[in-house]
Amino acid sequence: MARTILPFGPQHPVLPEPLHLKLTIENETVVEALPTLGYVHRGLEKLCEIRDFNQMIQIVERVCGICSCLHALCYCEGVEQIMGVEVPRRAKYLRTIWGELHRMHSHLLWLGLFADAFGFESLFMQFWRIRERIMDIMEATCGNRVVVSVNVIGGVRRDLSPEQCQWIEEQLAISEKELKQLSDTILSDYTVKKRTVGVGVLTKEQAYQLGAAGPTLRGSGWAQDVRQTGYAAFGELGFEPIVEYGCDSYARSAVRFRETLQSIDLVRLAIARMPAGETAADVAGAMEDDTPKPVSAGERRDIMQAYNRDKRHRFVTAPPPNLDLPAGHVAAKVKGKPDGEAVTRVEQPRGELLYYIKGNGSKNMERVRIRTPTFANIPPLLAMLPGCELADVPVIVLSIDPCISCTER
Amino acid sequence: MFNMTKNVVTNLLTKSSTRLYPIAVRGHFEGFRGTLVCNVDECIFCRSCMIKCPSQCITVDNKAGTWACDAMACVYCGVCVDVCPTSCLSMTKEHRPVATEHQTIFLQGVPKKKKKDEAAAE
Numbered sequence: 001m002a003r004t005i006l007p008f009g010p011q012h013p014v015l016p017e018p019l020h021l022k023l024t025i026e027n028e029t030v031v032e033a034l035p036t037l038g039y040v041h042r043g044l045e046k047l048c049e050i051r052d053f054n055q056m057i058q059i060v061e062r063v064c065g066i067c068s069c070l071h072a073l074c075y076c077e078g079v080e081q082i083m084g085v086e087v088p089r090r091a092k093y094l095r096t097i098w099g100e101l102h103r104m105h106s107h108l109l110w111l112g113l114f115a116d117a118f119g120f121e122s123l124f125m126q127f128w129r130i131r132e133r134i135m136d137i138m139e140a141t142c143g144n145r146v147v148v149s150v151n152v153i154g155g156v157r158r159d160l161s162p163e164q165c166q167w168i169e170e171q172l173a174i175s176e177k178e179l180k181q182l183s184d185t186i187l188s189d190y191t192v193k194k195r196t197v198g199v200g201v202l203t204k205e206q207a208y209q210l211g212a213a214g215p216t217l218r219g220s221g222w223a224q225d226v227r228q229t230g231y232a233a234f235g236e237l238g239f240e241p242i243v244e245y246g247c248d249s250y251a252r253s254a255v256r257f258r259e260t261l262q263s264i265d266l267v268r269l270a271i272a273r274m275p276a277g278e279t280a281a282d283v284a285g286a287m288e289d290d291t292p293k294p295v296s297a298g299e300r301r302d303i304m305q306a307y308n309r310d311k312r313h314r315f316v317t318a319p320p321p322n323l324d325l326p327a328g329h330v331a332a333k334v335k336g337k338p339d340g341e342a343v344t345r346v347e348q349p350r351g352e353l354l355y356y357i358k359g360n361g362s363k364n365m366e367r368v369r370i371r372t373p374t375f376a377n378i379p380p381l382l383a384m385l386p387g388c389e390l391a392d393v394p395v396i397v398l399s400i401d402p403c404i405s406c407t408e409r
Numbered sequence: 410m411f412n413m414t415k416n417v418v419t420n421l422l423t424k425s426s427t428r429l430y431p432i433a434v435r436g437h438f439e440g441f442r443g444t445l446v447c448n449v450d451e452c453i454f455c456r457s458c459m460i461k462c463p464s465q466c467i468t469v470d471n472k473a474g475t476w477a478c479d480a481m482a483c484v485y486c487g488v489c490v491d492v493c494p495t496s497c498l499s500m501t502k503e504h505r506p507v508a509t510e511h512q513t514i515f516l517q518g519v520p521k522k523k524k525k526d527e528a529a530a531e
Contacts, residue, residue, distance in 0.1 A: 058484060058486045058488070139438050143442040144441070147484075149486045
């Protein structure tokens with residue numbers, strides 16, 4: 001039988017990001033797949049040499065838009081580890097809440113795109129309508145919908161008032177109700193199952209040997225999740241990973257759907273258990289701060305006296321509409337420079353995210369190395385593709401939730 | 410069949426889940442980081458915002474008393490607002506309007522005089 005080579009991507013209707021696959025097909029069956037990457041490389045890791053370690057937070061947030069909060073969280077935890085900072089417990093809980101909200105909106109986006117990949121457009125719109133509510137929570141509490149920019153070294157920049165917490169719980173209750181209405185469709189609809197069950201099989205052994213991560217791994221029967229290591233406040237929330245044993249695209253979508261519901265519970269739990277207190281700790285490293293003093297001492301004193309008389313405009317946090325402002329919080333004062341190295345891991349919506357950070361005692365980092373879950377999930381994807389029908393390729397490619405801008409940075 | 414009837418009746422009796430866009434516009438929440446605004450009269454040209462800005466879009470000249478921001482390079486992270494000692498920087502919740510040409514916000518203020526200069530003048 002003659003073989004044909006068919007290019008899939010980088011511009012393809014189902015792909016939100018540029019991944020190129022060179023598919024060798026025999027009739028309608030895929031025999032081999034070869035990936036090409038490198039369309040969105042931006043050199044963000046190298047920027048650590050010219051931006052200082054505080055400015056790097058905003059840069060790592062832009063590695064991936066959809067999980068910006070978790071990139072910043074991973075980076076901040078690494079720098080805090082080097083500088084020996086104990087983050088206040090309230091800040092840990094707030095990081096958990098925003099991290100889980102990010103996971104929810106990422107999974108809902110993916111569920112919508114997945115439905116769109118097999119042509120179920122009304123389901124796509126339903127999922128994205130629920131996602132909009134989560135984005136509203138993010139906008140009202142963080143000041144932005146996607147790149148929330150709340151993590152700083154030593155804590156978080158914003159706080160949640162009791163009214164805001166209550167409002168979040170109300171919004172989550174509505175989202176949960178709407179999500180449960182969709183569970184019948186995504187999990188037991190005949191047409192959906194016809195397109196996903198038995199498609200893109202990754203056996204339990206293959207998942208382990210090829211080093212799959214996140215829902216791809218958990219969809220193949222491995223109960224492995226970095227949240228089990230208890231970063232941020234997960235150690236206190238009694239987290240259990242969600243596992244499916246189907247090893248196919250259906251199992252992976254079921255993991256993501258159930259994780260969305262689990263994240264709602266985790267946010268509720270975190271809000272209920274969140275202790276009162278500071279949201280950011282002062283950071284003092286081993287070395288002296290040598291940044292030039294911008295204003296003279298006398299001038300600063302005058303300003304601070306004027307400022308102390310009028311605190312209204314300082315650190316204004318964002319309430320949802322028609323609610324009182326929460327009590328202002330104190331931003332972290334970062335002094336000193338990181339000197340040392342650290343490895344931190346967090347669970348991104350797509351799987352394990354690893355940061356290796358090395359500081360050399362100057363304001364710039366010597367090395368920031370980012371290993372993202374899609375990078376780990378590309379070998380399993382190449383194992384899933386051979387033997388499948390050409391029409392199933394979009395479903396299989398989407399089932400690992402590829403994030404190419406993360407992978408190439 | 411019964412499920413569908415229930416949905417149809419519910420959809421008839423509840424209001425539309427979309428907006429009539431140009432007529433009904435979705436506003437932003439309080440505290441949304443929309444546009445960076447500088448009240449240059451209160452600015453003391455300390456350059457804190459310029460030093461801390463991750464996208465390096467702010468240029469402050471403390472001798473000439475100017476504050477400039479490359480609005481298209483700004484990423485609206487709000488770090489400058491947090492570090493400003495006089496709270497002269499703030500963020501409004503409306504987006505900057507779409508522009509067809511490169512925009513730089515250029516503000517001219519009065520540079521802060523040194524105390525000894527003031528004493529000499531008196």
